[in-house]
Amino acid sequence: MEAIKVRLDKWLWAVRICKTRTIATDLCKRQRVTINGQYAKPSRDISPGDLIVIKKDGIEWQYKVLQGIDKRVGAKIAAQACEDVTPAEALAKFKMVKSSWVPRRDKGAGRPTKKDRREMERFLDSDKC
Secondary structure, three states: OOOOOEEHHHHHHHOOOOOOHHHHHHHHHOOOEEEOOEEOOOOOEEOOOOEEEEEEOOEEEEEEEOOOOOOOOOHHHHHHHEEEOOOHHHHHHHHHHHHOOOOOOOOOOOOOOHHHHHHHHHHHHHHOO
16 A cells, blocks of 8 residues: 655644644744754645654644545544654643743633732732842
8 A cells, every 4th residue: 555645734734733724834834844854845745754843832843644644534533643752851841831820810801900900010020029
C-alpha cells in the first residue's frame, strides 16, 4: 500500500492541530512551521515519518506524521494520524505560563465597578513590594 501524500495545511487542519485551514496556512506563511528542519509552505506535501515543528503559544510543538489524512475526522482517528513528540520541558513551560495568575471575572459579571477596580489596583500594587 502506497503512503498518501497530503498538503501540509490540510493535514494540520484534519488532525486538529489548527482550528481552520486558514490558520494553518497563516502559520506556514509566517514561517512558524518546519518539516524536517526546513520552513514549509502550506502546499508542501507531507508523508509518514516526517517531523513537523510548529511554533505556537510560546513553545515549539513537535509532531511525527503517522499517516496522511486530508479530511477532518473524529478526534480518535485524528490521534492515530500523528504522534505528539513535544519534549516534556516544553510542555511544563506551557503549563506554567497557562496557569500563571491573571485576574479574571466570572462570566456574565459585567464590567468592574470603581470599587472593584480600586481593589484590584490595591492588590496588584501590594504584590510589587
